[in-house]
Amino acid sequence: xxxxxxxxxxxxxxxxxxxxxxxxxxxxxxxxxxxxxxxxxxxxxxxxxxxxxxxxxxxxxxxxxxxxxxxxxxxxxxxxxxxxxxxxxxxxxxxxxxxxxxxxxxxxxxx
Amino acid sequence: xxxxxxxxxxxxxxxxxxxxxxxxxxxxxxxxxxxxxxxxxxxxxxxxxxxxxxxxxxxxxxxxxxxxxxxxxxxxxxxxxxxxxxxxxxxxxxxxxxxxxxxxxxxxxxxxxx
Numbered sequence: 001x002x003x004x005x006x007x008x009x010x011x012x013x014x015x016x017x018x019x020x021x022x023x024x025x026x027x028x029x030x031x032x033x034x035x036x037x038x039x040x041x042x043x044x045x046x047x048x049x050x051x052x053x054x055x056x057x058x059x060x061x062x063x064x065x066x067x068x069x070x071x072x073x074x075x076x077x078x079x080x081x082x083x084x085x086x087x088x089x090x091x092x093x094x095x096x097x098x099x100x101x102x103x104x105x106x107x108x109x110x111x
Numbered sequence: 112x113x114x115x116x117x118x119x120x121x122x123x124x125x126x127x128x129x130x131x132x133x134x135x136x137x138x139x140x141x142x143x144x145x146x147x148x149x150x151x152x153x154x155x156x157x158x159x160x161x162x163x164x165x166x167x168x169x170x171x172x173x174x175x176x177x178x179x180x181x182x183x184x185x186x187x188x189x190x191x192x193x194x195x196x197x198x199x200x201x202x203x204x205x206x207x208x209x210x211x212x213x214x215x216x217x218x219x220x221x222x223x224x225x
Binding site: 004035041042043044048088090097099100101102104 | 142144146152153154156169204216
């Protein structure tokens, strides 16, 4: 089955760019997602990318997909303290569109 | 348009009791997914339902867990005879027909089994 992996922790200074990385194993995954989870809250869909795309940009967010290496990244430009949260990478697998999540990357933004 | 709603937000049960978790999808959404998040872990898929049908329950434990999405009313995730290991956050997501790739999540129900 699909396996999605992320690094556990990332610390950046306010104003810098953050890059959160993710790898997945199932090359047939059609859609790949980034979700944000703040403490005690649900998941907020940030963005997603279709597997035939290399890049998608949405305001401060840039998603890069290297399908050959099965590597996905999320870049947050001008990182703010409000961006502190856990970021989950997820891959859609199978015909039922269920999502397989990574363990999440905790982003800490320091002043 | 209200988002995905889940209730209760917090639920405390003693071992052996039943837990019933409710999920109301976004208006117009006909697909519902349940996920479980154990402490310090990512979300794990449990079940995918459409109205009156279970499409994929490959992530559901074989015993004590059941889910339904009736023609009228919310989707229900039912856990019978709860054990401490069932303590987790249970998230529901919904997506509209024809756009299954976009799942919107509810705030979750945090179940604590004493």
